Amino acid sequence: MTVTEKVADNIAITCRGLKKVFVLRNTRSMKESVVWLLTGRKGDLSRKFDAIKDISLDVVQGETVALLGLNGSGKSTLLKLISGVLQPDGGKVQTRGRVAGLIEVGAGFHHDLSGRDNVYLNGAILGMTEKQIDAMFDSIVEFSEIGEFIDTEVKFYSSGMYLKLAFSIAVHTDPEVFLIDEILAVGDEPFQRKCIKKIKELAAAGKTLFVVSHDLDLVSTVCERGVLLEHGKVVMDGEVHAVVKELRRRSETSEHEL
Amino acid sequence: MTATKSELSTPGSGRGLLDVYSNRFLLKLLVRKEIKVRYRGSVLGLLWSYVKPLMQFMIYFVALGIFLNLQKATPNYAIYLFSGIVLVNFFTETLGNSTRSIVDNRDLIRKIYLPRELFPVSTVLVSAAHFLPQVVILVGASLIVGWTPSVLQLLAAIAAFIIVAILGMGLGLLFGAINVYFRDSENIVDMILMVVTWASPVLYVWTMARDALGPWFIVYQANPMTVAVEIFHWAFWYPTLGANQVGMVELPPHLLTLWLPVSLVVSLAVLFGGQFLFRRLAVHFAQEL
Ligand SMILES: Nc1ncnc2c1ncn2[C@@H]1O[C@H](COP(=O)(O)OP(=O)(O)OP(=O)(O)O)[C@@H](O)[C@H]1O
Ligand SMILES: [Mg+2]
Numbered sequence: 001m002t003v004t005e006k007v008a009d010n011i012a013i014t015c016r017g018l019k020k021v022f023v024l025r026n027t028r029s030m031k032e033s034v035v036w037l038l039t040g041r042k043g044d045l046s047r048k049f050d051a052i053k054d055i056s057l058d059v060v061q062g063e064t065v066a067l068l069g070l071n072g073s074g075k076s077t078l079l080k081l082i083s084g085v086l087q088p089d090g091g092k093v094q095t096r097g098r099v100a101g102l103i104e105v106g107a108g109f110h111h112d113l114s115g116r117d118n119v120y121l122n123g124a125i126l127g128m129t130e131k132q133i134d135a136m137f138d139s140i141v142e143f144s145e146i147g148e149f150i151d152t153e154v155k156f157y158s159s160g161m162y163l164k165l166a167f168s169i170a171v172h173t174d175p176e177v178f179l180i181d182e183i184l185a186v187g188d189e190p191f192q193r194k195c196i197k198k199i200k201e202l203a204a205a206g207k208t209l210f211v212v213s214h215d216l217d218l219v220s221t222v223c224e225r226g227v228l229l230e231h232g233k234v235v236m237d238g239e240v241h242a243v244v245k246e247l248r249r250r251s252e253t254s255e256h257e258l
Numbered sequence: 259m260t261a262t263k264s265e266l267s268t269p270g271s272g273r274g275l276l277d278v279y280s281n282r283f284l285l286k287l288l289v290r291k292e293i294k295v296r297y298r299g300s301v302l303g304l305l306w307s308y309v310k311p312l313m314q315f316m317i318y319f320v321a322l323g324i325f326l327n328l329q330k331a332t333p334n335y336a337i338y339l340f341s342g343i344v345l346v347n348f349f350t351e352t353l354g355n356s357t358r359s360i361v362d363n364r365d366l367i368r369k370i371y372l373p374r375e376l377f378p379v380s381t382v383l384v385s386a387a388h389f390l391p392q393v394v395i396l397v398g399a400s401l402i403v404g405w406t407p408s409v410l411q412l413l414a415a416i417a418a419f420i421i422v423a424i425l426g427m428g429l430g431l432l433f434g435a436i437n438v439y440f441r442d443s444e445n446i447v448d449m450i451l452m453v454v455t456w457a458s459p460v461l462y463v464w465t466m467a468r469d470a471l472g473p474w475f476i477v478y479q480a481n482p483m484t485v486a487v488e489i490f491h492w493a494f495w496y497p498t499l500g501a502n503q504v505g506m507v508e509l510p511p512h513l514l515t516l517w518l519p520v521s522l523v524v525s526l527a528v529l530f531g532g533q534f535l536f537r538r539l540a541v542h543f544a545q546e547l
Binding site: 011014031033080084085093099107108110113117120121125126129130 | 265266270281284287291294298366367368369370371372440442541544545
């Protein structure tokens with residue numbers, strides 16, 4: 001897909017010349033900063049790091065996009081820019097409709113609360129209203145397979161149960177755009193199949209999916225389009241199988257270099 | 259599809275405190291969570307927040323009022339002391355917790371976009387929930403010694419509470435935001451909280467400050483905490499005094515006509531300043547935490 005200046009009506013996510021610079025500060029105490037100011041700002045108190053360099057990208061409504069790349073290539077950073085957690089240092093990003101950033105499942109869980117309380121808290125954090133949660137509650141519990149444990153404090157859950165409940169809330173939030181970061185590998189095999197089925201259902205229902213995962217086989221069954229990131233730049237954008245192939249080729253050559 | 263109708267929007271651009279209002283369901287859950295977690299696993303639960311201030315009041319009454327005989331100089335000294343202390347407690351809890359609120363919720367702030375003002379605001383509400391039982395004890399104790407307040411006094415007390423809430427929230431936003439960058443700010447706040455009890459006439463009578471400060475008394479009086487504490491004295495302690503005792507006490511002049519509006523303005527200025535700085539810094543919270 002080519003990137004044009006005009007934004008069409010059916011665009012769900014659009015990025016134009018997006019930039020993100022992280023300042024890696026070496027100090028976090030007032031004393032050191034004051035000393036640094038008083039001594040005439042000698043030496044570097046901070047270093048700059050370009051995590052996202054000039055990314056332009058459009059995602060059409062209903063499209064399923066896999067964001068691929070090696071560790072540290074800027075995938076999570078891009079997702080955070082789209083969800084609004086981070087603000088860009090250049091360029092702009094816009095979205096249409098409600099965006100649910102599933103940057104990490106269970107981010108809003110509180111260990112000392114019961115599963116039930118956590119469903120409400122996490123649902124509200126992900127932008128659901130009280131009525132929506134009331135209506136979805138049974139369906140959330142059923143999908144999560146938690147059963148009678150719903151009134152137990154979540155600190156007593158096994159890690160799989162914890163993830164199942166969190167994932168179940170996330171898929172029930174019903175936004176237009178889903179941003180998913182590394183959360184497909186939750187639970188045991190049957191539950192994982194169920195998750196993939198659910199995600200495919202979402203895609204079929206016309207939801208826009210933007211998925212980050214290192215599970216290349218899984219991603220190529222769920223997504224149609226692939227975007228390959230390297231050092232904060234888009235190096236390839238096209239049909240997912242071709243992009244996965246390219247990523248595999250690149251990681252092999254980088255192995256040979258070692 | 260319905261989604262095509264909605265407009266493009268820039269993610270993460272909030273409207274500050276106004277966004278808190280549109281997220282009031284989440285705010286309610288955050289406050290409830292805080293209270294639930296605090297009393298988790300305790301049999302008496304919320305009852306503790308009545309027992310503790312009651313104990314505190316008894317200590318004042320017996321130790322300071324009777325043993326040290328401070329009743330002599332200040333009649334009903336325990337009520338005098340307690341009515342100031344409850345406000346200071348409220349302020350201390352609000353400011354202390356909201357300063358830590360952003361850093362404490364870093365896991366959430368780093369991963370999901372929410373109006374960040376939610377966290378300081380929810381701590382103000384939690385503190386208010388702990389303030390209420392203390393007021394119940396205060397009212398109970400005052401009634402026992404013959405409290406007969408006027409409507410104006412009750413309204414003034416509510417105004418004083420609102421002023422302290424505004425001040426606490428403003429300073430909480432300010433220090434909560436700075437705390438993300440410099441953890442020193444927690445220690446600065448701890449120092450402010452140490453000073454607060456002495457910077458207002460909580461333990462002593464306001465005339466002592468007037469006599470000692472001279473022309474600087476205006477500065478002392480411009481502190482919203484001072485005004486709020488004086489109003490609480492006027493609303494809770496003054497109406498408990500007998501006819502023969504009223505002559506002994508001197509009330510601060512122009513308390514309602516001048517100082518109440520002044521302290522409201524000062525608190526609002528602090529709130530706007532705090533919110534302004536908070537919004538400027540909130541943009542980078544996620545990457546700095
Ligand atoms: N808050 C931050 N402050 C400083 N640097 C950061 C911050 N967040 C991310 N980075 C840096 O930005 C780069 C990209 O990080 P990012 O998390 O986007 O990588 P990723 O592609 O998601 O990697 P992975 O596959 O390991 O999840 C990394 O080098 C990381 O160190
Ligand atoms: Mg990542």
